[in-house]
Amino acid sequence: MNRLGHRIVGAGRRVVAWLPSTVDRRVRFISWASLVSQTLIVGTGGAVRLTGSGLGCPTWPRCTPESFVATPEMGIHGIVEFGNRLLTFVLVIIAIVAFAFVVRMRRERPELLRLSIALGLGIPAQAIIGGITVLTELNPWIVGLHFVVSAVLVALATVFVARVYRGQAGALLPLPGFVRPLALVTAVAVWITVLVGIVVTGSGPHAGDGGAARNGLDSELWQHIHSWPAYASFAGAVALAAIGLRLGSRMLRRASLGLLAVVVVQIAVGLAQARLGLPVILVGVHMVLACVLVAVMTAVLLALRAPRAAVAGDDAIVVRDAVSA
Secondary structure: OOHHHHHHHHHHHHHHHHOOOOOOHHHHHHHHHHHHHHHHHHHHHHHHHHOOOOOOOOOOOOOOOOOOOOOHHHHHHHHHHHHHHHHHHHHHHHHHHHHHHHHHHOOOOHHHHHHHHHHHHHHHHHHHHHHHHHHOOOOHHHHHHHHHHHHHHHHHHHHHHHHHHHOOEEEEOOOOOOHHHHHHHHHHHHHHHHHHHHHHHHHOOOOOOOOOOOOOOOHHHHHHHHHHHHHHHHHHHHHHHHHHHHHOOHHHHHHHHHHHHHHHHHHHHHHHHHHOOOOHHHHHHHHHHHHHHHHHHHHHHHOOEEEHHHOOOHHHHHHHHHHHO
């Protein structure tokens, strides 16, 4: 091997040695970067739709038949749509870094490697769905699928953050028997709320382009249907928050109070946008909050288990003492 080859090999070894072998500040940062970016791209995707820029780049994977980037002639719509596409590359970089940061822990922490791979694979899947969305001229059902996958990726990113901070999942905390079913029912209500909200959006005025089709459903009727699981989510969040406060589990208390706060704000925004004629700002906020709602609901479910390395730790002890009190 020549001198250049030795230098390359040496540099490679130094890079590998620099990569984390345990969870440290770099791993924690990249886990949060993953969650924030997965949520942020929902906001920029909403901006594309709400500004009527859904076909700002009328083809895919190119922005125009002749160019991969937006051209000045395309105006603001081209800039908005191309900007959203560019954010995908940021997600790719974050996914690659996340994988690199946990690959040396693959034996001790295999769940982190699996989660990083799942999040990484979700990005090209989303890119393909986004391309189909453009090629079908913003078919509302394909647009809805795009949002569903984003919500799933937000949930996975939330699990990634939780596993980074709390370690592998351990045994269920010693909570009353009804708590876990209550949390699961609330989670189902939250997801139904999100899915019905997607259907409502597909029937409403914000199609992403003036010529885009709508799903043909009665928007006013589906707004009422949308409210039913939303109020069920609120009832479940109130009950879970009361349980978290009563039993004193720090993780459950924080997660359940966060869930209640997001549900209350989301309902308020939903009522306001319905009464004000769906202003684009409120619709955009409602979309982003839907992903935040999925994240905090996921956090509540995760808080029902103690970390495997800390089953007898402070959080479990506090709950055990509260249950026996």
